[in-house]
Amino acid sequence: MTLKIEEVQSIAHLARLQINDTDVEQYTSELSKILDVFEQMKTHGTTGILPMAHPMDATQRLRPDVVSETSQREKFQAIAPDVEQHLYRVPKVIE
Amino acid sequence: MTTTIKQLQQGLVQKQFSSVEITQDYLNKINQHNAEINCFISVTDELALQQALEADTVLANGKGSVLTGIPIAHKDIFCTDGVKTSCGSKMLDNFIAPYNATVIEKFNQSGTVMLGKTNLDEFAMGSSNENSFYGSVGNPWDISRVPGGSSGGSAAAVAARLAPGATGTDTGGSIRQPAALCGITGIKPTYGRVSRYGIVAFGSSLEQAGPFAHTAEDCALLLQSMSGFDPRDSTSADQAVPDFSIDLNNDIAGIKIGLPKEFFADGLDTDIAKVIESAITEFQKLGAEIVDISLPNMGLSIPVYYVVAPAECSSNLSRMDGVRFGYQCDNPVDLEDLYKRSRSEGFGDEVKRRIMIGTYALSAGYYDAYYLKAQQLRRLIKQDYVKAFEQVDVILCPTTPEVAFKRGAKTDDPVNMYLQDIYTLSLNLAGLPGMSIPAGFSQAMPVGLQLIGNYFEEPKILNAAHKFQQVTDWHLQAPEVK
16 A cells, blocks of 8 residues: 555644654655555454453453542652742643 | 673672672673673662661671672663663663662662663664664674663663663563574563562563573572562562572473474574474483474464564654653644654654554554454464473473674564564563573574563573583683673
8 A cells, every 4th residue: 555645644643743854765765665555354254253352351340439649749840850849840832 | 701690699698709899890891891781871889888788787797688799780660769771772861760660679679780771772672772862782692783672771781791681671571582683591480479669661561570691599599589579569479479489490301391383484594493402302312301382373472472562662663752751842833733743753663663663552443453363463472382281291392583683683673673583572471481592503603592481480491590500611611702
């Protein structure tokens, strides 16, 4: 299956990746080759087979809704890259 | 010269040497050889010597566990409180976790000493350890060849005798394949056996942590310390943990070993096939009964895995957004620019490829054809194994289709690189335990033999591996590290 360059750019956007114009052709060719491998799946019928998401078919375990963790604010702030007045600084991204 | 954990443990108890002495010895060796092999990203000298000193005090009081004072290395994917956890990525080059992974916590309780954090393919994506931000790793048997991946640093460190044991994680073969390529022993336990809490996630339904060592006996000791139910990991199995060492010496006469014909077909190197045949003869001499079996859907494991794993990776790695973790680009103009440039500058090529493949497989219009289809085929692969284990106790096959290849030989061809995992992927899809043990040499490079067990039957494969290692010495052969 051959992807178009525009499709690769659209996938990159969905994945919030920026692919430079100089690299896009290579990604298009590599991703197309990987999709070719996936074509083998088409030859096998799977009607009525239950999809398997977990090796043991386990379901999510529940626990009582009680506080189990303690606040470690000082520790978290100590390893953060940029902290000011006990707040985490991030770039201004909302106009 | 091979020194096993068992031997170190006996020496410590008999006071032939102290933990500080052996720790310093391993640190010296790391210092001497790491520049060439590049198997460690961080060497934690000070912490190691401090832990060793504490272990010596515990041992002097006649207390401690069988692993107290034993120095080991950890793959740099396990979160370590206060020590950088890079996951081999520029993205996490500045990441210091505020807590320990459960595996690290358990080893601390056992009194082991951490020598450092080992190199890996970025976010554990790769089969050659060439995808690391910190540079590729050399195979101690031939530095111009790869050690395998993704836990290549851990495998190379143990093979070069820079650590007697190490941890790894295995999402599609990342313990077994590097163990095979480096001539050491490694085990991936049953999915859910070891807590995934504090392991940087890649393929949540596939990955398991496990140990590398020189012998199955040592692997049993390390796995014992790592295993157990953890309420902090929702994928942890609430199963009793057996004593992994207790059955090691059981007689294997009469056990049924299955040979899946699909794993001995085209694509297997003829020299490797010969090595595996000799190993089968050894097992027959030990009294094992060899049974021909078939796993008809194994050919599908490559496409199924390379849909499922990237789908899970694209979701797991969405947390690397330039804000919550790690790398952040300079001067973003808006939120989209912040996301896109932080991720594009922080991730390497293979990670980006997998994120894009996963994103595509999960996107509207393609979900059914790729992700849902792969999940259905995954069940067929599992069912093949369930059926096979009605007939046999253990399944035997090669770990890899060829020996360690030259560095750079496959970097331009991602699909060819994926084919290296042909014998290992299906176990992760099914969630079964498997291990690789040294079984001989081809082109002067080690060949690995894979033993696969039924769910939660790690003791059976450890038993078979240990008996094999009692009558062979492939696992004791060491490379000449200059």
